[in-house]
Amino acid sequence: MSTPEYLTGKKEALGEFIAKYDVFLFDCDGVLWSGDHLFPGVPETLDLLRSQKKRIVFVTNNSTKSRQDYRKKLESMGIPATVEEVFGSSYSASIYISRILPQSHPEVKKRNKVFVVGEAGIETELDSEGIPHIGGTDPKYRREVTPEDYKLLAKGDPSVLDPDVGVVLFGLDFHFNYLKMCYAYHYIQRGAVFLATNMDSTLPSAGALFPGAGSISAPLVKMLGGKEPMSFGKPNQAMMDAIEGKFQFDRAKACMVGDRANTDIKFGLEGKLGGTLAVLTGVSTKEEFLEGDTRPAFYVDKLSDLLEGA
Amino acid sequence: MSTPEYLTGKKEALGEFIAKYDVFLFDCDGVLWSGDHLFPGVPETLDLLRSQKKRIVFVTNNSTKSRQDYRKKLESMGIPATVEEVFGSSYSASIYISRILPQSHPEVKKRNKVFVVGEAGIETELDSEGIPHIGGTDPKYRREVTPEDYKLLAKGDPSVLDPDVGVVLFGLDFHFNYLKMCYAYHYIQRGAVFLATNMDSTLPSAGALFPGAGSISAPLVKMLGGKEPMSFGKPNQAMMDAIEGKFQFDRAKACMVGDRANTDIKFGLEGKLGGTLAVLTGVSTKEEFLEGDTRPAFYVDKLSDLLEGA
Numbered sequence: 285m286s287t288p289e290y291l292t293g294k295k296e297a298l299g300e301f302i303a304k305y306d307v308f309l310f311d312c313d314g315v316l317w318s319g320d321h322l323f324p325g326v327p328e329t330l331d332l333l334r335s336q337k338k339r340i341v342f343v344t345n346n347s348t349k350s351r352q353d354y355r356k357k358l359e360s361m362g363i364p365a366t367v368e369e370v371f372g373s374s375y376s377a378s379i380y381i382s383r384i385l386p387q388s389h390p391e392v393k394k395r396n397k398v399f400v401v402g403e404a405g406i407e408t409e410l411d412s413e414g415i416p417h418i419g420g421t422d423p424k425y426r427r428e429v430t431p432e433d434y435k436l437l438a439k440g441d442p443s444v445l446d447p448d449v450g451v452v453l454f455g456l457d458f459h460f461n462y463l464k465m466c467y468a469y470h471y472i473q474r475g476a477v478f479l480a481t482n483m484d485s486t487l488p489s490a491g492a493l494f495p496g497a498g499s500i501s502a503p504l505v506k507m508l509g510g511k512e513p514m515s516f517g518k519p520n521q522a523m524m525d526a527i528e529g530k531f532q533f534d535r536a537k538a539c540m541v542g543d544r545a546n547t548d549i550k551f552g553l554e555g556k557l558g559g560t561l562a563v564l565t566g567v568s569t570k571e572e573f574l575e576g577d578t579r580p581a582f583y584v585d586k587l588s589d590l591l592e593g594a
Numbered sequence: 595m596s597t598p599e600y601l602t603g604k605k606e607a608l609g610e611f612i613a614k615y616d617v618f619l620f621d622c623d624g625v626l627w628s629g630d631h632l633f634p635g636v637p638e639t640l641d642l643l644r645s646q647k648k649r650i651v652f653v654t655n656n657s658t659k660s661r662q663d664y665r666k667k668l669e670s671m672g673i674p675a676t677v678e679e680v681f682g683s684s685y686s687a688s689i690y691i692s693r694i695l696p697q698s699h700p701e702v703k704k705r706n707k708v709f710v711v712g713e714a715g716i717e718t719e720l721d722s723e724g725i726p727h728i729g730g731t732d733p734k735y736r737r738e739v740t741p742e743d744y745k746l747l748a749k750g751d752p753s754v755l756d757p758d759v760g761v762v763l764f765g766l767d768f769h770f771n772y773l774k775m776c777y778a779y780h781y782i783q784r785g786a787v788f789l790a791t792n793m794d795s796t797l798p799s800a801g802a803l804f805p806g807a808g809s810i811s812a813p814l815v816k817m818l819g820g821k822e823p824m825s826f827g828k829p830n831q832a833m834m835d836a837i838e839g840k841f842q843f844d845r846a847k848a849c850m851v852g853d854r855a856n857t858d859i860k861f862g863l864e865g866k867l868g869g870t871l872a873v874l875t876g877v878s879t880k881e882e883f884l885e886g887d888t889r890p891a892f893y894v895d896k897l898s899d900l901l902e903g904a
Contacts, residue, residue, distance in 0.1 A: 319744060429768055434629065438802035458739055462768045465805045473803075485816045492748035493783075495775045495813055502816040503809035506795045 288562065288573055291593075292584045298593025301582060302332075305559055307339040307538040309527065309552070311518070312354075313346060314543035314566020315587055317361065319489035323565055325588025327362045332594050340369060341527060343540075345517035345547065347374045347455030347481035347497055350408035371527055373481035373497075373517035374402075374409040374455060379526060380516060381451060381479070382413040389477055395450030399471050401464050401500065402455030406481065410453075418446055419467065421459075429463045437470045445470060454501040454513060455481035465503050472508065482517025484547060488566055518542075518551035541587070544568050545578040553578065563587050598872065598883055601903075602894045608903025611892060612642075615869055617649045617848035619837065619862070621828070622664075623656060624853035624876020625897055627671065629799035633875055635898025637672045642904050650679060651837060653850075655827035655857065657684045657765030657791035657807055660718035681837055683791035683807075683827035684712075684719040684765060689836060690826060691761055691789070692723040699787055705760030709781050711774050711810065712765030716791065720763075728756055729777065731769075739773045747780045755780060764811040764823060765791040775813050782818065792827025794857060798876055828852075828861035844868075851897070854878050855888040863888065873897050 291298050310316065316326050333340060342365060344354060351370040358365040386393045400406050400420035407420045419425055436444040445467075452468045472478050484496035501513055516522050528535065539559035542548020543566020552560040562573045562580035565587070573583050584590065601608050620626065626636050643650060652675060654664060661680040668675040696703045710716050710730035717730045729735055746754040755777075762778045782788050794806035811823055826832050838845065849869035852858020853876020862870040872883045872890035875897070883893050894900065 320741075431630075434800040434802075434804065437804075438800035458772045460770075460772055462770055462805060465809065469803070469805065485819070490744040490748035492744075493779070493817070494744065494747075495772060495779065495817060499775065499813035499816045502812040503805055506809045506812040507803070507805060509795070 285579055288580050288583045290584070291582050292589040293592065295592050298590060301559075301561075302336065302338075302590065302593045305338065305537055305539040307341065307531065307533045308333055309341045309343050309538060309540045309557075311540075311542035311544070311548045312342055312344045314488045315541060315563050316363070318491055318565070321490070322361045323586060323588065325586075325591060329588050329590050330363055332591060339531065339533065340365075341371060341531070342369055343371045343518065343523065343527065343551075345373045345482035345484050345497070346487075347372065347377075347406055347517070348403040348458070349405040350412075351375055352408065353405055368530070371523060372405065372409070373523070374406045375412075376516035376520075376523045376526055377406070377453060377479060377481045378409040378413040378415060380522060381410070381453070382415055385451070385477065389450075391475070392450045392477060395448050397446060397448040398451045398453050399446075399449045399467060399476065400453050400455075401460065401468055402453065402457045402481065402497075403459075406453060406455045416448070418449065419464065425464055425467065426459050426461065427463060429466060433463065433466065437466055440470065440474060445474065450476055451479060452476045453479045453481065454497065454504070456487065456497040457500050460500050465507075468504055469507050472504065478504065478508070478511065478513040480513035480515040483512075483515045484517065486567065488543075493567070518547045519554055521554060524551065524555040542566075545572050545576050545580075549573070549580045550578045552580075595889055598890050598893045600894070601892050602899040603902065605902050608900060611869075611871075612646065612648075612900065612903045615648065615847055615849040617651065617841070617843045618643055619651045619653050619848060619850045619867075621850075621852035621854070621858045622652055622654045624798045625851060625873050626673070628801055628875070631800070632671045633896060633898065635896075635901060639898050639900050640673055642901060649841065649843065650675075651681060651841070652679055653681045653828060653833065653837065653861075655683045655792035655794050655807070656797075657682065657687075657716055657827070658713040658768070659715040660722075661685055662718065663715055678840070681833060682715065682719070683833070684716045685722075686826035686833045686836055687716070687763060687789060687791045688719040688723045688725060690832060691720070691763070692725055695761070695787065699760075701785070702760045702787060705758050707756060707758040708761045708763050709756075709759045709777060709786065710763050710765075711770065711778055712763065712767045712791065712807075713769075716763060716765045726758070728759065729774070735774055735777065736769050736771065737773060739776060743773065743776065747776055750780070750784060755784065760786055761789060762786045763789045763791065764807065764814070766797065766807040767810050770810050775817075778814055779817050782814065788814065788818070788821065788823040790823040790825040792830075793822075793825045794827065796877065803877070828857045829864055831865060834861065834865040852876075855882050855886050855890075859883070859890045860888045862890075
């Protein structure tokens with residue numbers, strides 16, 4: 285396996301690196317910012333790429349925000365962006381549910397309501413595709429389980445289990461609880477398709493790690509004897525196909541930039557992009573990138589190190 | 595692999611079966627009752643065994659109840675029992691934390707406080723061994739996560755992360771939430787030992803399945819890259835050793851009775867008990883017992899079928 289090339293401080297190599305690609309796909313958390321803390325020099329770095337007519341796409345596994353929310357977040361941090369430049373895992377999942385699932389699972393045509401375990405971003409993207417949904421941010425599901433719940437769920441009573449639900453979609457849910465686990469399990473046991481926006485085990489914030497969407501669906505995986513959900517975030521290639529479908533770019537002239545070996549870098553490598561660039565401001569360590577199974581072509585200490593390649 | 599012997603309706607074989615053993619270890623949920631529904635004939639069956647001077651031990655992985663709670667539950671259902679006859683996973687875990695862990699993990703001698711993710715049963719058993727604990731049923735942890743939480747947890751602030759915590763103990767928690775996942779993860783990342791009362795993925799209730807303790811700890815296992823907690827419920831032999839230590843019985847003359855192949859029956863087989871009896875009133879199906887990897891020596895449709903062996 286080849287050793288990733290370290291570009292920080294190497295002006296000429298940085299210039300060549302930038303010149304080589306037309307499209308830069310950016311992971312956001314851990315690359316552009318951590319939580320609400322924007323890394324210094326990031327807006328300037330993106331300005332530099334834009335000034336050289338590079339196409340920029342923000343690819344995020346964060347399911348709690350819709351594309352609109354993400355555009356607003358980017359803008360509030362001083363990074364101008366359009367909704368079309370944002371690809372999120374909730375959007376990716378919604379596209380799949382509305383366009384692909386009815387083909388592969390004909391029963392979903394009749395029962396196309398989604399039980400959501402997640403935040404508003406998922407609901408917004410499902411709405412944008414016209415998919416009916418329940419659960420999600422509905423306060424009805426933010427409470428303790430009662431003896432009555434057990435009885436009604438056990439007998440599949442339609443007053444609690446909506447017969448139109450054919451899909452259970454998990455994302456990151458800050459309001460995850462025992463009751464939602466019960467509902468999700470009983471819908472899946474009654475034939476609903478088990479999906480997850482993404483399988484990131486952790487979420488970087490404030491310079492540390494917190495539970496990610498993959499940890500929210502983990503109890504269901506355990507209850508189902510190890511059965512994993514179909515998922516749509518990086519490194520799943522459903523998202524790469526959607527991005528390519530939209531922008532019609534040449535994969536050989538595209539570079540994925542990210543902080544996680546097993547999601548971002550894997551996403552770029554499996555997508556057969558021309559390049560992959562790792563930054564050391566997020567989850568994976570230098571050792572993981574240099575000695576692990578999934579190695580980027582290039583790495584820098586931080587994204588703004590690219591400025592020296594101007 | 596030998597085929598389990600079906601005893602239901604076979605008077606003579608049932609009589610021989612009962613005569614063969616001095617001690618009967620009973621799983622409770624799925625064998626004696628399901629949720630709050632006692633199976634018919636159970637008290638009479640236990641009376642029959644007691645009348646023949648059999649020792650009875652109720653072995654439960656349910657971590658939400660202390661031994662006292664369990665004795666009360668048995669009694670309220672018409673099954674007289676003593677606290678000593680009850681062995682629960684919370685008791686088993688508490689014994690381990692107070693007596694074994696300080697030997698194998700010398701650092702726990704100094705930081706012996708337990709962060710509990712679970713219900714009152716765990717707290718009662720920790721109290722009975724004099725082990726200090728936080729978390730658990732404290733309403734302070736039953737709330738949404740705030741931006742301030744991220745900051746304080748990220749920097750390991752002692753105002754939120756108690757420096758005396760050296761153990762994180764997971765059990766079944768009906769009040770599980772995102773905040774508790776965050777706390778548990780940050781304590782473990784700071785060196786706390788990761789323990790679970792038991793790893794049952796599901797809990798039978800009202801004739802259906804609901805999330806079990808193993809599903810509550812699943813997010814942490816995912817966040818820790820697959821690292822499983824040390825656990826104390828069936829089929830873990832720490833519990834069998836504790837039971838034998840207390841009653842000093844001959845394992846060859848003991849029989850484990852249960853409804854789950856991969857916990858109860860495995861517990862009896864790995865503990866090299868003289869016998870294992872499966873009932874079909876709980877989680878595992880007849881097919882699992884007859885064709886699976888973990889097969890009981892005997893099986894009956896329901897526990898009260900033993901009455902015919904009187």
